[in-house]
Amino acid sequence: MNEADRLRAAMRVGERSGHGVLDLDAVLRQGRRLRRRRRLTGAGAAALALAVVVGVPVAVRSAGAPQRPAAPAAQPAAGATGHPSGPTAGPTATAAPTPVATDAAPPEPLGDVVRSGIRYGAEERVFYVVPVDVPHLPGVTIGLMAGRRTADGGLAPDFLVNDVVGDDRRDGFHEIGYDQSGPHPTRPLVPAFGYFVGPAERIVGTVDGRQVAARLVRWSEDPRVVIFWFDPAVLPPGVRLDGIAAHDARGRRL
Amino acid sequence: MARGDAEFVEFARAASGRLVHAAFLMTGDHHRAEDAAQTALARTYASWSRIRENDAYGYARSVLVNHLVDGWRRPIREYPTEDVPDRHGDDVADEVATRRWLLAILGTLSPRERAIVVLRYYFDLPEAQVARELGVSVGTVKSTSSRALEKLRGVEAAAPEGTRR
Numbered sequence: 001m002n003e004a005d006r007l008r009a010a011m012r013v014g015e016r017s018g019h020g021v022l023d024l025d026a027v028l029r030q031g032r033r034l035r036r037r038r039r040l041t042g043a044g045a046a047a048l049a050l051a052v053v054v055g056v057p058v059a060v061r062s063a064g065a066p067q068r069p070a071a072p073a074a075q076p077a078a079g080a081t082g083h084p085s086g087p088t089a090g091p092t093a094t095a096a097p098t099p100v101a102t103d104a105a106p107p108e109p110l111g112d113v114v115r116s117g118i119r120y121g122a123e124e125r126v127f128y129v130v131p132v133d134v135p136h137l138p139g140v141t142i143g144l145m146a147g148r149r150t151a152d153g154g155l156a157p158d159f160l161v162n163d164v165v166g167d168d169r170r171d172g173f174h175e176i177g178y179d180q181s182g183p184h185p186t187r188p189l190v191p192a193f194g195y196f197v198g199p200a201e202r203i204v205g206t207v208d209g210r211q212v213a214a215r216l217v218r219w220s221e222d223p224r225v226v227i228f229w230f231d232p233a234v235l236p237p238g239v240r241l242d243g244i245a246a247h248d249a250r251g252r253r254l
Numbered sequence: 255m256a257r258g259d260a261e262f263v264e265f266a267r268a269a270s271g272r273l274v275h276a277a278f279l280m281t282g283d284h285h286r287a288e289d290a291a292q293t294a295l296a297r298t299y300a301s302w303s304r305i306r307e308n309d310a311y312g313y314a315r316s317v318l319v320n321h322l323v324d325g326w327r328r329p330i331r332e333y334p335t336e337d338v339p340d341r342h343g344d345d346v347a348d349e350v351a352t353r354r355w356l357l358a359i360l361g362t363l364s365p366r367e368r369a370i371v372v373l374r375y376y377f378d379l380p381e382a383q384v385a386r387e388l389g390v391s392v393g394t395v396k397s398t399s400s401r402a403l404e405k406l407r408g409v410e411a412a413a414p415e416g417t418r419r
Binding site for chain 2: 003004006007008010011012013014015016021022023024026027028030031032034035117118119120121122182183185188189190191232233236237
């Protein structure tokens with residue numbers, strides 16, 4: 001028996017059958033409460049998103065494809081969720097992460113597709129800028145997509161973030177994407193990601209009192225736009241940062 | 255009871271033993287393990303209509319492991335329990351020794367590393383699937399598994415003769 005087999009065997013020691021281990025009535029009660037809460041939260045989030053984006057859903061405009069509305073924002077706007085004061089891990093402008101509608105025509109990347117090195121078997125996590133169309137917001141024309149480069153070389157979009165007020169090229173941090181959708185049967189969780197506009201050479205987040213460094217790549221079409229993401233090994237997907245800061249080449253905070 | 259509920263209860267009865275045991279391997283705490291498994295099953299039930307036709311067990315396992323990775327940051331240690339397995343003499347002594355040996359190894363790992371080891375060696379998942387479920391790279395899964403085995407060698411070398419497996 002080799003070491004891996006010994007570890008496997010040891011892990012099975014003490015395993016009991018499930019019968020009577022858990023109170024399944026309590027499980028059902030807890031599950032029903034959660035289901036009700038999700039329904040209420042969904043309704044509340046939709047109402048909030050409408051208020052934030054003045055009742056207009058974000059539309060993803062694919063090159064050569066007709067415009068169609070994407071799914072409405074499913075999470076409350078980051079600026080309205082009560083982030084702690086001080087250094088904030090949210091954008092200075094209010095924005096709403098927008099899940100990508102799975103039946104949408106995939107938006108074409110603007111500029112280079114950024115490879116992250118994060119692999120899921122034959123697939124790799126990638127980030128790319130896509131055109132977005134937010135009516136009444138002429139200053140917002142781009143969003144940042146987290147997708148996967150598939151084994152056949154295609155792109156599978158997973159999670160899109162974009163501003164819903166102001167200007168998508170103003171200096172500073174823009175919307176940060178936190179994938180809090182929970183386990184999904186068809187795609188891996190998306191690491192925390194976003195973009196910063198300015199001469200950032202280093203971006204550091206804080207969570208639970210520790211610092212985590214982001215990986216940075218400049219966008220090929222506008223080098224002021226710095227795309228960043230946090231390795232899932234240092235920041236689990238969906239976990240919100242307590243703070244985030246960007247520094248220039250001389251170490252000055254931006 | 256609705257048909258969906260009956261299906262879920264049957265599923266939960268079949269799955270709960272392994273889920274509780276996996277949670278125990280990740281926490282070293284029987285009570286926390288049961289709480290975590292109950293939470294994972296409740297979340298699974300809340301999404302039952304969406305996942306029942308897919309991999310419901312995979313969903314529950316993934317919820318459990320990610321819940322523990324994100325929420326259980328305390329160091330692992332074994333808590334005393336009155337829950338003695340229904341076995342005799344040497345079996346119980348063997349089981350206790352094995353569990354201590356195993357928790358000694360797992361206790362040196364971070365919650366995420368423990369999750370990798372449990373998914374890889376308890377649930378026997380391929381490396382790519384472990385990476386997908388935890389949102390980490392395959393390289394991280396490989397290096398963590400290798401480190402765990404290395405620690406196993408270290409603990410084994412230091413262990414008294416009677417506790418070696």
